[in-house]
Amino acid sequence: DTGVSQNPRHKITKRGQNVTFRCDPISEHNRLYWYRQTLGQGPEFLTYFQNEAQLEKSRLLSDRFSAERPKGSFSTLEIQRTEQGDSAMYLCASSLQGARYTEAFFGQGTRLTVV
Amino acid sequence: KQEVTQIPAALSVPEGENLVLNCSFTDSAIYNLQWFRQDPGKGLTSLLLIQSSQREQTSGRLNASLDKSSGRSTLYIAASQPGDSATYLCAATDSWGKLQFGAGTQVVVTP
Numbered sequence: 001d002t003g004v005s006q007n008p009r010h011k012i013t014k015r016g017q018n019v020t021f022r023c024d025p026i027s028e029h030n031r032l033y034w035y036r037q038t039l040g041q042g043p044e045f046l047t048y049f050q051n052e053a054q055l056e057k058s059r060l061l062s063d064r065f066s067a068e069r070p071k072g073s074f075s076t077l078e079i080q081r082t083e084q085g086d087s088a089m090y091l092c093a094s095s096l097q098g099a100r101y102t103e104a105f106f107g108q109g110t111r112l113t114v115v
Numbered sequence: 116k117q118e119v120t121q122i123p124a125a126l127s128v129p130e131g132e133n134l135v136l137n138c139s140f141t142d143s144a145i146y147n148l149q150w151f152r153q154d155p156g157k158g159l160t161s162l163l164l165i166q167s168s169q170r171e172q173t174s175g176r177l178n179a180s181l182d183k184s185s186g187r188s189t190l191y192i193a194a195s196q197p198g199d200s201a202t203y204l205c206a207a208t209d210s211w212g213k214l215q216f217g218a219g220t221q222v223v224v225t226p
Binding site: 004006031035040041042045048055056091093095097103104105106109111 | 119146147149151156157158159160161164204206208211212213214215216217218219
């Protein structure tokens with residue numbers, strides 16, 4: 001296993017278009033998290049899953065955002081009707097609940113630019 | 116609500132000097148404290164994780180301490196190298212594994 005994988009690495013889209021990002025976590029990890037990071041700031045929590053169940057969504061996650069994790073494996077984050085304010089780095093992380101250390105491992109991120 | 120602050124926001128040191136990066140958090144009921152490194156345009160690389168019951172963790176030239184009672188963690192990097200130039204982020208973890216990040220300290224090590 002090579003770690004957390006995110007695709008695409010970069011996405012440029014026109015305002016109003018829909019975009020979808022994919023995250024493949026470390027295979028045995030049952031928790032998966034999405035974060036958003038803007039320039040000069042630390043990542044901010046968006047949502048997380050335990051297996052296939054979405055357990056929490058941040059107030060940052062407007063109704064234009066939806067996330068899924070079918071069968072508790074990979075996850076997708078979709079943004080509908082993108083706005084310029086959605087431009088950011090979207091980061092995915094995974095961890096193993098019940099492990100001695102709940103260490104989070106991150107992917108390389110998807111850089112979204114809305115023009 | 117947990118708030119995490121990192122001071123300084125930026126730091127420049129000559130090669131060979133030791134680095135001291137500070138992180139403070141407002142809610143001492145943390146599960147873990149994790150330090151990350153981020154290179155420009157890249158994701159986060161985990162450096163050290165300190166459980167709430169621990170006082171410090173060490174990995175090579177890196178040492179991180181944790182004082183829950185005062186809400187502080189410090190990352191020490193010994194004998195800095197130009198390759199240590201990056202942004203360093205600390206994050207407090209709750210029992211659900213959610214991370215609350217600071218804004219980071221941008222480090223430049225000059226040859």
